[in-house]
Amino acid sequence: MSDATTPAPTPSKKSPASILIAVFGFAATIGIGFYAGQWVRDRFFVPSAKLEQGDRYRAELRGDEPQFGPNDALVTVVEYSDFQCPYCAKVTDPLKDAMAAYDGDVRLIFKHYPLPGHTAAPPAAQAAWAAHQQGKFWEMHDLLFANQRKLDDKSLEGYAQQLGLDIAKFNADRTSDAAKAAVDSDYTSGGKAGATGTPYFLVNGRPYSGSLPAKQWREIFEYEREQGRQLESQGTPRAEVYGALMKDAKATRGPGAGPGKAPSQRDDGPDPSKTYRVPLDARPQWGPDDALVTIVEFSDFQCPFCKRVNAAIADVKQNYANDVRIVFRQRPLAMHPQARIGARAMLAAHRQGKAWEMHDRLFQSPSDMSEEAVKKHAQELGLDVPMFELDLAAAETEQMVKDDEAVANRLRSGGTPSFFINGRFLSGAQPYEAFKALIDEEKAKAQKLVDEGTPRNQVYDKIMAGAEEKPSK
Template sequence: MSDATTPAPTPNKRSTTSILVAVLGFAATIGVGFYAGQWVRDRFFVPSAKLEQGDRYRADLRGDEPQLGPNDALVTVIEYSDFQCPFCAKVTDPLKDAMGTYEGDVRLIFKHYPLPGHNLAPPASQAAWAAHQQGKFWEMHDLLFGNQKKLDDKTFEAHAQQLGLDLAKFNADRTSDAAKAAIDSDYVSGGKAGATGTPYFLVNGRPYSGSLPAKQWREIFEYEREQARQLESQGTARAEVYGAMMKDAKAQRGGGGPGKAPSQRDDGPDPSKTYRVPLDARPQFGPDDALVTIVEFSDFQCPFCKRVNAALADVKQNYPNDVRIVFRQRPLAMHPQARVGARAMLAAHRQGKAWEMHDRLFQSPSDMSEETVKKHAQELGLDVAMFELDLAAAETEQMVKDDEAVANRLKSGGTPSFFVNGRFLSGAQPYEGFKTLIEEEKAKAQKLVDEGTPRGQVYDKIMADAEEKPGK
């Protein structure tokens, strides 16, 4: 009689099985841990969205804009974006993540909004528009945002080849009058819709701005979807929900975009060149002999100027001896109280409290009346009578005008904008954007010192060879 007992696994088989089980178990643990961590982060560390419940606004649409999601979606998101804006790149993944949760119920319509000062953004928008003519907008969109440091003709062509586009048609389309007209049209639409910076959104006509996290997008979508469903329950066909919402929407929220439409702009500052930027005894943070000087043009009612302060705080902390920041005023016409804020900082500067006033103004940008800034002065321990005289002085107003004249000469139209040892850097950059340029300029400045230039004369030395203004 033969032995019917099943042979035990050989040591090698047992070892292989154990390893496979262990690997799968570890992978499952990692997966569960990732999603658990994401849930904990969203639940306890990401604040809830501030849901807009006021007026709805109607965006001007041509009907040929790039779109993700179905025409009969209950929630329509119109995005105004700039391919050179780091916050626009940052919002793409969270927005797509949230849309995935509401697949079929949300559509995204893309509108180009290249900001003044982002000189590489208009040609990038035209490249994306050209790709759209061959059905590859979103693929080009992702490549442009994934390579923001290389927005040039050579890179655009490389992207087009990677996507399998007809290169001759792509180049003809991206340089065409039709491309420029479409970008200008989007820009005008954004200005009417209330966009002053990017990214900016209308969600079923309600305004939101900034790189919101996925959790907040889901909350916004849920809120708007429920309102759309109420219209459905009252007999509105699904495909007509957005039109019904827009029927009573306001036609205009803003007075127009900041500056001219892209095709009408003069050439702005070239980030690779060095321009002559005077300091003129303006408020300064950091030592006189710093190797790197950052001249900032800012507006106290600009939300992006406020946002960039966190990155500048890191610059101050990490480069206490090598970087100084000089603040110059650039109050935009669309922010009527920003001019009072500008004069208030300069008046406080007379008493050595410019930066303390700067911080107060950015804490409450919606209230910058003369009464409010006088209250700030009192709380900061200033001589209030002297502050009031300086606030109203013609000399103070002239300083603001002089700052504006410098910004205009440099063709720096938007805020915030920066010149790092004379090299242009635009927008609410993250700390890494400043760090990269600071390190480059610090190395150049140190070379000048090593060759015999005193540290305190480095900036003057750089400015002596700098260009007066962009363009011809």
């Protein structure tokens, strides 16, 4: 037994140096683990790039485009991009990471390609062009992609202030004819180069599309750099390698036109302060027939913004269960090839009373919307599958999709998602607060109609009777 008077041993004190070594060791372990994990992921889980080895295509360049990397790079990447496109935002970091591994050998030339469905993209492109005039394109580029849900006029000016730009010059430049002409020129160039969606790239003239991972970009750069080195070894000066590759490149790929009009030639969309006539046409509905507020949604099942807005819509349903009804109309965009099958699938499920259940399934699996996939959804939802298959393929179902598209086109609602709240336009994946503000405003107007004698179940018809047919040009 120990003597109670014997003092307990005190723990030895660690020196500051030993603590520092321990900290560095821990950090090194984390760092090694991170890179080891990245290596394992790239090695075993990321497929190799599909290297394009066919024809090269020439991108029309003005010479004043934003560029990152030296003029004598062996690999030239021309990127066609849209600041409202989530896939364009997703590709920026992998592309930067891959370029860092080829410092001095790769240059990136940026060209604007705002898609017709993205109404905020042309003003954002013009803002980026204006920032370029003050030497801050790439800084603005990063801010716009980091804030894709805030591309309104006030936000664009706020980004310019954040970057320390001359605001008067910025505002004059971004609204100028020169800005519009530059964006239109890029859009035309992209159409001739074969772009139909974004992001789209010509790497030494060879086409690639989509949000590729860093591993695949490195493989593409390695392959094209070797092509450049071969020309260099044969006597072509390094600064003339890209020109040599473009000497026999084709001028156009495909029809030579983009999907729709150039940005400056597009019609203006609906005025959010006005009320437009939006029919319901017995489309899938959530909420009571006598709701004071009717929300008509135009959506695309492969649109990431449409999926994102569902959280706000869920809050609307929870907080306005008795006063709001939601009517869903189809707006499958051309850039999402399987979205049309999804649209028909929801309408086919609607015939059996399961439209919203199909709606949820489709948004849960937007990457696979093949006919086999939607038939599997129908089976799991307990639908009569043979009847579902007939309705899915029916000409009547396809006509309903076309009718929805015609309504959206008449209203010039642009991309997806878009909403008409008692006929008033709200665009994009807005937060719940944006819906709440407009719902409360329209609910108060509708309640006034009820107080004046209009039956609740006739409120929407009453509002539509005085609404405008379409936006004025």
